[in-house]
Amino acid sequence: MTKVVIIGIEGESGLWVADLGAGTVTKAPQMAASTLEIANEPNSTGAAIxxxxNLAVVAASAESLSGGYMDR
Structure with missing residues (x-):
């Protein structure tokens, strides 16, 4: 079963689609008045949904994750 994660990042407009089965992350297409776009609106004010x-961490780069900087 493919698992897909929709990601909204603080300070960035729009959403991202991470397809864990395919190992890809792509910008979500702009969807006028879609449920996801409406749900993402609080993101512009700093709210998190x-x-x-279970765990979500924003990092500057993949190297900072693999270097162990995020586990302290």
């Missing part, structure tokens, strides 16, 4: 997320 999580559903089914």
């Amino acid at each position: 999580t559903k089914g997320i």
Whole structure:
């Protein structure tokens, strides 16, 4: 079963689609008045919405994750 994660990042407009099965992350197409776009509106004011997320961390680069900087 493919698992897909929709990601909204603070300070960035629009949403991202991470397809865990395919190993890809792509910009979500702009969807006028879609449920996801409406749900993403609080992101512009700094609100966070999580559903089914056990851990989420924003890092500057993949190297900072693999270097162990995020585990302290």
